[in-house]
Amino acid sequence: MDRRGMPSSGEPVLIGEILQKLADKTAELDGKSVKITGRLEDHDVQNCTTRITDPQTASSITVDTRLIEPFTVKSGSLVQVIGELDCLVDNHPVVLKAVIIRCVDGLDITMYKKALESQRQYFSNRDKT
Numbered sequence: 001m002d003r004r005g006m007p008s009s010g011e012p013v014l015i016g017e018i019l020q021k022l023a024d025k026t027a028e029l030d031g032k033s034v035k036i037t038g039r040l041e042d043h044d045v046q047n048c049t050t051r052i053t054d055p056q057t058a059s060s061i062t063v064d065t066r067l068i069e070p071f072t073v074k075s076g077s078l079v080q081v082i083g084e085l086d087c088l089v090d091n092h093p094v095v096l097k098a099v100i101i102r103c104v105d106g107l108d109i110t111m112y113k114k115a116l117e118s119q120r121q122y123f124s125n126r127d128k129t
Contacts, residue, residue: 010035010082012116015052016059018085022094029094030087036061036096037080037104037112040073052081052096055109064097073103080104 010033018036021029038052041060048069053060055078063081065071073079083098 008033008082012037012119014057014059014113014116015054015061016057018061018094019059022087029085032085033082034085034096035080035082037078037107037109040075040077040079043075045069052079056113062095064095065101066097068098068101071101073101078104078107078109 012035015036015038018029018034036052038054038060041051041053043050043065048064048066050063050065051060052063063083064086080102081096081098082100083096086095086097087093
């Protein structure tokens with residue numbers, strides 16, 4: 001959340017990148033605002049959790065949906081979720097506390113990943129000058 005109480009836009013990251021950074025302990029992830037894209041799986045309304053899975057790598061992350069319940073996205077839909085990472089919650093190494101979810105069915109995930117990489121290269125080159 002920003003200083004006005006609004007959700008931040010979240011840094012676009014891939015689910016596998018979060019899991020890799022967690023495994024390598026190369027970055028402080030707790031409280032980091034991120035935006036992930038993946039397939040909605042196993043929505044548990046009673047416990048306010050779901051799993052989001054990268055359709056290409058099968059990497060998945062648990063998402064806490066308390067702040068966005070009820071939502072109408074169907075299981076199997078491609079979604080983008082913005083939220084804050086919470087490390088070491090219950091039996092999960094990392095949980096994304098969702099503040100925004102949106103359906104992006106029809107998104108070409110391969111092109112999305114290429115665009116994300118191009119954006120990162122652009123920002124990296126821009127910051128060097």
